[in-house]
Amino acid sequence: MAVTQEDKELLALYGHPDTKERGFTLIVRKYQERLYWHVRRLVIDHEDANDVLQNVFIKMWKGLEGFREDARLYTWLYKIATNESLSFLEQQKRKSAISLSDVETGLSNKLQADSHYDANKIEWKLQKAILGLPEKQRAVFSLRYYEEMPYDEMSRVLDTSEGALKASYHHAVKKVEEFLKNN
Amino acid sequence: MMHEENDIAKELRDIAPALEHLGGHPHFDVPVRYFDAFPVQLMERIRAMENSSAVTEELEQLSPLLAGVSRETPFTVPEKYFKGLTEQVVKEKNAAGEGRVVKMGRRLKLFKQCLAAASIAGLIAVSAVLISRSLSGSSMDRMMAKISDQEIEEYLTYHTDAFDNEHIFTNVSLEGEMPSVLPEDLSSKEIDNLLEDNLLQDDSVN
Numbered sequence: 034m035a036v037t038q039e040d041k042e043l044l045a046l047y048g049h050p051d052t053k054e055r056g057f058t059l060i061v062r063k064y065q066e067r068l069y070w071h072v073r074r075l076v077i078d079h080e081d082a083n084d085v086l087q088n089v090f091i092k093m094w095k096g097l098e099g100f101r102e103d104a105r106l107y108t109w110l111y112k113i114a115t116n117e118s119l120s121f122l123e124q125q126k127r128k129s130a131i132s133l134s135d136v137e138t139g140l141s142n143k144l145q146a147d148s149h150y151d152a153n154k155i156e157w158k159l160q161k162a163i164l165g166l167p168e169k170q171r172a173v174f175s176l177r178y179y180e181e182m183p184y185d186e187m188s189r190v191l192d193t194s195e196g197a198l199k200a201s202y203h204h205a206v207k208k209v210e211e212f213l214k215n216n
Numbered sequence: 217m218m219h220e221e222n223d224i225a226k227e228l229r230d231i232a233p234a235l236e237h238l239g240g241h242p243h244f245d246v247p248v249r250y251f252d253a254f255p256v257q258l259m260e261r262i263r264a265m266e267n268s269s270a271v272t273e274e275l276e277q278l279s280p281l282l283a284g285v286s287r288e289t290p291f292t293v294p295e296k297y298f299k300g301l302t303e304q305v306v307k308e309k310n311a312a313g314e315g316r317v318v319k320m321g322r323r324l325k326l327f328k329q330c331l332a333a334a335s336i337a338g339l340i341a342v343s344a345v346l347i348s349r350s351l352s353g354s355s356m357d358r359m360m361a362k363i364s365d366q367e368i369e370e371y372l373t374y375h376t377d378a379f380d381n382e383h384i385f386t387n388v389s390l391e392g393e394m395p396s397v398l399p400e401d402l403s404s405k406e407i408d409n410l411l412e413d414n415l416l417q418d419d420s421v422n
Contacts, residue, residue, distance in 0.1 A: 156290040210279040
């Protein structure tokens with residue numbers, strides 16, 4: 034799917050030296066909230082999400098000149114945001130030299146440290162269930178369940194075939210359901 | 217068409233005669249290319265709606281339990297976070313500096329420039345060494361040697377006083393000039409010449 038009309042105008046602003054800064058600011062303003070929530074669902078903590086999101090936009094600034102307009106800006110940004118989030122989690126794992134299950138426990142602790150956390154509420158139980166999924170599967174689940182992203186776009190974001198993504202999402206839904214039934 | 221417009225104007229006059237004096241229609245502005253972009257934007261919204269229902273339908277089939285749960289994320293963000301985020305990102309971006317793509321051609325150019333700079337620096341260094349050598353002690357000695365004894369004598373006569381003479385005599389030693397042990401193969405004439413030279417030196421300072 035090609036870049037949208039509005040994004041074309043933003044990219045045109047960015048492409049002109051006099052309006053480059055303005056174009057960048059408008060793109061950030063347009064996508065910041067959607068990307069923040071995508072990142073936040075993956076890294077859980079607000080401060081971590083803030084750091085990752087800033088890296089996403091700095092990467093965007095550096096790479097936007099080479100952006101091909103046959104792709105959607107939205108898809109490209111989600112790709113950067115997903116990769117940055119997964120890299121951040123990977124770094125956390127390496128830094129602490131801890132196992133995957135410990136990372137899950139760490140994220141679960143962060144979840145429970147949230148001031149609004151309520152273990153009895155279904156939306157928080159759902160978050161705990163999602164944390165039980167492997168990281169990439171969590172990204173698949175988040176993009177489909179929360180972002181309502183079509184499989185063809187997800188395929189471009191995650192560089193995975195549509196079939197594999199469909200199977201992964203179906204599997205994730207079953208695991209989440211299982212968790213909710215048992216908790 | 218003309219008849220229809222007249223009927224409408226007559227009707228308006230009959231209903232509200234005051235409106236006739238209000239003039240023409242006001243001019244409303246629309247964003248540039250609004251009508252060009254409108255169908256595309258509308259299509260995007262329709263696609264998003266269709267996609268949303270596809271996701272919901274899929275979820276209902278996969279897990280009715282999960283389909284019944286609110287898809288709202290329970291997390292919260294600090295107050296006015298998104299309002300200040302753009303400024304924060306721009307600030308970070310400026311701190312990080314602009315991205316720079318270094319191409320191979322540019323590297324080669326840089327290498328050539330470095331090579332030229334190194335050559336110039338080398339040339340300057342070699343020149344400096346040569347100039348320094350040309351001004352070193354041996355050269356000074358050669359220049360001093362060109363000055364005649366007469367000129368030195370005149371200089372000392374007019375530019376020195378008793379204190380200078382004393383100073384000169386205390387610092388002048390003939391030991392370095394005179395061999396401590398005379399070589400055996402020196403002829404008596406050579407010895408006389410040597411003594412004469414040193415006596416002349418002695419005389420000249422007086």
